[in-house]
Amino acid sequence: MTEKKWPETWQEVNPGCMVFRPGSAAAYHTGSWRAMRPIWDNVKCIKCGVCYIYCPEGCVTEDADGFFEVNLDYCKGCGICAHECWPSAIKMVNEEE
Amino acid sequence: MSKRVGMEVTTACAEAAALCRIDVASVYPITPQSHIAEHLSEIVNDGRLDASFMTVESEHSALSAAMGASATGARVFTATASQGLLFMSEILPITSAMRFPVVMIIANRAISGPINIWNDHSDIMHTRDTGWISFFADNGQEVVDMTIQAFKVGENRNVMLPVNVNVDGFQLTHTVEPILFPDQEEVDRFLPEYVPYATLHPDRPVSMGTLGVPEIYAEAQKAKDVAIVNSIKVVKEVWKEWEKLFGRKYEPIQSYRTKDADVALVTMGSMGETAEIAVDALRKQGVKAGLLKIKLWRPFPFAELKKAVKGIRVLAVTDRACSFGGPGGPVFSEIRSALYEESVRPAIVNYLIGLGGRDVQVEDFMEMVRKAAKGKLSEPYEFYGVRG
Numbered sequence: 001m002t003e004k005k006w007p008e009t010w011q012e013v014n015p016g017c018m019v020f021r022p023g024s025a026a027a028y029h030t031g032s033w034r035a036m037r038p039i040w041d042n043v044k045c046i047k048c049g050v051c052y053i054y055c056p057e058g059c060v061t062e063d064a065d066g067f068f069e070v071n072l073d074y075c076k077g078c079g080i081c082a083h084e085c086w087p088s089a090i091k092m093v094n095e096e097e
Numbered sequence: 098m099s100k101r102v103g104m105e106v107t108t109a110c111a112e113a114a115a116l117c118r119i120d121v122a123s124v125y126p127i128t129p130q131s132h133i134a135e136h137l138s139e140i141v142n143d144g145r146l147d148a149s150f151m152t153v154e155s156e157h158s159a160l161s162a163a164m165g166a167s168a169t170g171a172r173v174f175t176a177t178a179s180q181g182l183l184f185m186s187e188i189l190p191i192t193s194a195m196r197f198p199v200v201m202i203i204a205n206r207a208i209s210g211p212i213n214i215w216n217d218h219s220d221i222m223h224t225r226d227t228g229w230i231s232f233f234a235d236n237g238q239e240v241v242d243m244t245i246q247a248f249k250v251g252e253n254r255n256v257m258l259p260v261n262v263n264v265d266g267f268q269l270t271h272t273v274e275p276i277l278f279p280d281q282e283e284v285d286r287f288l289p290e291y292v293p294y295a296t297l298h299p300d301r302p303v304s305m306g307t308l309g310v311p312e313i314y315a316e317a318q319k320a321k322d323v324a325i326v327n328s329i330k331v332v333k334e335v336w337k338e339w340e341k342l343f344g345r346k347y348e349p350i351q352s353y354r355t356k357d358a359d360v361a362l363v364t365m366g367s368m369g370e371t372a373e374i375a376v377d378a379l380r381k382q383g384v385k386a387g388l389l390k391i392k393l394w395r396p397f398p399f400a401e402l403k404k405a406v407k408g409i410r411v412l413a414v415t416d417r418a419c420s421f422g423g424p425g426g427p428v429f430s431e432i433r434s435a436l437y438e439e440s441v442r443p444a445i446v447n448y449l450i451g452l453g454g455r456d457v458q459v460e461d462f463m464e465m466v467r468k469a470a471k472g473k474l475s476e477p478y479e480f481y482g483v484r485g
Binding site for chain 1: 294307312313323
């Protein structure tokens with residue numbers, strides 16, 4: 001059974017909205033806020049990891065070959081990775097594209 | 098055994114907080130509350146109370162620190178007035194949302210401007226909708242009693258809300274009154290040790306003050322509203338218990354000579370006692386006057402009000418704060434709204450009185466009743482006694 005993201009009804013809200021399960025914020029997928037998403041061009045990528053360092057969500061990860069990818073469950077599409085990528089290997093594209 | 102002592106009300110209030118064995122006092126001094134902070138710091142300094150007195154740098158910090166202390170499971174007390182309460186306003190709804198039973202004395206004082214240090218209710222009305230339970234005291238005895246009752250109500254597991262006790266600045270705070278103090282054993286029996294719902298502790302991880310996204314915010318607000326609405330039951334239980342133990346009766350709305358009243362005044366706070374004298378004087382003249390004193394402002398006692406106004410032809414509601422460009426004073430609009438669906442309801446008129454410390458005397462209340470008897474004033478709300 002998948003864990004509920006939030007209480008179904010007001011009766012289920014803990015007093016003071018207290019959360020007793022550590023790390024449960026991960027169940028909230030902030031990626032739904034996104035309007036644009038980053039696309040990597042691995043021909044241009046020099047594997048410097050600037051995107052990994054600058055991502056404010058910490059949702060950019062390194063793959064087995066040393067290239068980088070994004071976890072779209074959490075990526076809000078802020079574009080900081082694309083802005084900081086100095087070889088211009090990252091492009092922001094509209095979600096519907 | 099209770100002991101009767103002549104004491105300034107602020108001093109008495111600090112003594113009452115000490116009787117509650119508070120763990121933390123987080124207070125920033127402001128007129129006319131300062132004597133509470135001063136006397137409480139003396140009590141702690143003298144070793145009469147094992148508590149931490151936090152000398153914070155502002156009211157915003159005072160309430161923030163109070164919340165932090167409450168999160169560790171401490172019994173916490175604070176006090177403020179006027180601009181100090183407004184400076185706290187960012188933290189007020191957070192204290193109630195996080196369900197911390199902090200108790201705060203508000204030494205009611207007009208808010209600026211023009212700058213004024215004297216008494217009215219514009220401070221509490223400005224911060225009315227922040228989810229705190231609100232008591233209003235008539236006299237020094239009630240201040241002491243309500244301070245102790247406030248902890249018992251707020252800490253109840255079915256309530257878990259902060260409580261403020263409204264004490265008219267100067268009229269009450271700086272008056273020396275004979276006050277009956279319950280002794281420590283009696284208070285200990287009435288108010289056992291605080292058992293918090295949750296505390297910040299590394300062995301039992303908990304997140305407090307979390308984000309409320311659109312999918313949860315409305316549910317959180319509904320839960321808070323239900324908590325404060327339902328708290329009236331606990332308030333009444335605590336007041337019943339108090340009456341049994343100490344013989345002093347508290348009700349959400351206290352009626353005075355309203356049984357056959359034609360016109361009844363409505364007051365909150367210390368002016369109730371002046372109004373009582375006015376009612377007695379009018380009765381001697383054959384005028385069927387009465388008085389309703391609101392002791393519990395939040396949660397508003399709707400059922401009790403409807404019962405209390407039965408048979409009354411005209412209500413003369415006094416307000417000690419303005420709602421600029423609004424329907425009248427906050428107490429008036431509340432009462433009018435509360436009675437809207439009643440098939441038989443009194444005519445209701447509104448006087449704004451005692452603003453910024455303006456004296457209101459017995460004769461003034463008598464005049465208000467006489468004018469109200471017509472059931473209508475020339476204006477929707479009248480600044481009583483205003484010049485011009």
